[in-house]
Amino acid sequence: MKLAYVGTRYAGWQIQPALPTIQGHLEDRLGRLLREKITVFGAGRTDSGVHALGQVASFTTQRQVPLDGLRRGLNARLPEDIRVLVTGQVADSFHARSDAQGKEYAYRFSRAEVTSPFRAPFVCPVRGRLDLDAMRRGAAGFEGRHDFTSLAPSSLELQDRVRTIRSLRIEEEGDEVVLKVQGDGFLRHMVRTIAGTLLDIARGVREAGEVPRILAARDRRAAGPCAPARGLTLVEVFYAEAGA
Amino acid sequence: MKLAYVGTRYAGWQIQPALPTIQGHLEDRLGRLLREKITVFGAGRTDSGVHALGQVASFTTQRQVPLDGLRRGLNARLPEDIRVLVTGQVADSFHARSDAQGKEYAYRFSRAEVTSPFRAPFVCPVRGRLDLDAMRRGAAGFEGRHDFTSLAPSSLELQDRVRTIRSLRIEEEGDEVVLKVQGDGFLRHMVRTIAGTLLDIARGVREAGEVPRILAARDRRAAGPCAPARGLTLVEVFYAEAGA
Numbered sequence: 062m063k064l065a066y067v068g069t070r071y072a073g074w075q076i077q078p079a080l081p082t083i084q085g086h087l088e089d090r091l092g093r094l095l096r097e098k099i100t101v102f103g104a105g106r107t108d109s110g111v112h113a114l115g116q117v118a119s120f121t122t123q124r125q126v127p128l129d130g131l132r133r134g135l136n137a138r139l140p141e142d143i144r145v146l147v148t149g150q151v152a153d154s155f156h157a158r159s160d161a162q163g164k165e166y167a168y169r170f171s172r173a174e175v176t177s178p179f180r181a182p183f184v185c186p187v188r189g190r191l192d193l194d195a196m197r198r199g200a201a202g203f204e205g206r207h208d209f210t211s212l213a214p215s216s217l218e219l220q221d222r223v224r225t226i227r228s229l230r231i232e233e234e235g236d237e238v239v240l241k242v243q244g245d246g247f248l249r250h251m252v253r254t255i256a257g258t259l260l261d262i263a264r265g266v267r268e269a270g271e272v273p274r275i276l277a278a279r280d281r282r283a284a285g286p287c288a289p290a291r292g293l294t295l296v297e298v299f300y301a302e303a304g305a
Numbered sequence: 306m307k308l309a310y311v312g313t314r315y316a317g318w319q320i321q322p323a324l325p326t327i328q329g330h331l332e333d334r335l336g337r338l339l340r341e342k343i344t345v346f347g348a349g350r351t352d353s354g355v356h357a358l359g360q361v362a363s364f365t366t367q368r369q370v371p372l373d374g375l376r377r378g379l380n381a382r383l384p385e386d387i388r389v390l391v392t393g394q395v396a397d398s399f400h401a402r403s404d405a406q407g408k409e410y411a412y413r414f415s416r417a418e419v420t421s422p423f424r425a426p427f428v429c430p431v432r433g434r435l436d437l438d439a440m441r442r443g444a445a446g447f448e449g450r451h452d453f454t455s456l457a458p459s460s461l462e463l464q465d466r467v468r469t470i471r472s473l474r475i476e477e478e479g480d481e482v483v484l485k486v487q488g489d490g491f492l493r494h495m496v497r498t499i500a501g502t503l504l505d506i507a508r509g510v511r512e513a514g515e516v517p518r519i520l521a522a523r524d525r526r527a528a529g530p531c532a533p534a535r536g537l538t539l540v541e542v543f544y545a546e547a548g549a
Binding site: 065066067112114132136141142143144145146175176177178179181182183 | 309310311356358376380385386387388389390419420421422423425426427
């Protein structure tokens with residue numbers, strides 16, 4: 062399934078007892094629809110408040126279900142802020158998370174003097190002058206294959222913190238400054254901490270040339286703050302074949 | 306004050322006991338900020354679920370308040386889905402409602418097969434083919450000075466139901482069909498009932514040529530349904546001078 066959701070009302074992707082989550086809603090509605098216990102695997106475990114335009118999730122069912130009927134049935138039962146965009150059948154071996162070859166995220170800052178109430182759930186408001194040239198030079202420093210330990214929570218238990226950022230572009234869309242980042246995978250909080258660090262650079266609090274040192278430190282304290290969840294959107298998940 | 310708001314969570318503009326309203330929030334926050342009982346007059350009494358990009362509201366205070374500080378102070382206290390965009394001082398005689406010379410509303414239909422969760426609060430989803438040429442011919446029939454009794458609730462107690470629609474355009478924005486209507490004033494539900502009637506025409510349920518008969522009937526039953534509130538946005542309020 063390809064999914065879009067507004068993350069504002071949810072405690073993130075991952076199922077948690079007594080909290081509204083995307084995975085929880087999907088498993089509940091799928092379970093009722095198929096009268097079977099369903100476990101849904103998502104390509105990315107988005108945090109509370111993070112949005113998705115193209116999350117991908119997979120599950121296994123014993124039933125034969127028409128794909129279009131499944132999409133319609135699920136959308137009829139899900140809240141309006143979670144939508145199934147596409148359903149498809151994949152190989153039994155397919156797993157939305159482990160088969161993902163890459164992802165694209167967008168992080169949005171708003172420079173509007175007054176943040177539009179229509180944009181507020183999707184942007185991090187920022188004040189003052191931003192040096193976008195410095196921000197772009199800093200962004201270039203994150204591109205490539207690096208150990209991103211400095212950009213993830215110090216509590217992260219994962220051993221392998223090496224990831225490749227294929228591209229990190231800074232674009233302007235009206236009042237908004239948008240970071241568009243593609244990579245083979247991202248550690249928890251990694252995009253938001255890159256965004257927070259680049260914002261420091263744009264404000265002149267840090268220099269663009271610091272990025273290699275931040276990465277080399279392999280210490281969370283070397284990087285800038287983790288930017289708020291609301292500004293982050295999982296835009297797309299990439300697979301080797303048209304598996305999903 | 307010029308205001309923007311997302312109407313989804315509110316029981317409309319007009320203050321009501323025990324219900325969240327835009328006017329209620331403004332009067333409460335202004336009252337606390339100015340330590341004075343404040344009554345706020347809005348240019349348009351938007352219904353529950355209707356949004357605003359450019360509502361205008363006025364009030365009188367005994368205090369001398371810096372205009373920019375007032376805007377900041379209010380925005381700091383208001384929920385994020387209500388924003389004060391601009392504050393200005395006007396003549397004592399100014400009244401946001403009675404001085405308004407005209408208004409612009411937009412009504413949005415979405416033809417997306419799956420309505421984006423990011424757009425759902427702002428559009429009325431429609432299925433099937435729409436004949437936009439017929440819709441445009443129907444729209445032309447509403448332009449001009451008419452008695453709009455057929456387009457307002459039959460319970461409307463107002464005597465004068467003559468209004469002038471200066472322009473009613475149908476535009477396409479991606480998957481969305483947008484009705485943009487400007488006029489000197491609008492009766493309750495008038496824009497939404499025009500939208501519902503034009504949707505009937507676009508679907509071939511009614512003919513574009515019926516519009517003059519619908520108007521001439523001066524009977525609510527002659528027109529189409531009142532389209533859902535969520536698709537409607539008050540875009541702008543016009544005044545003779547730069548009073549607000």
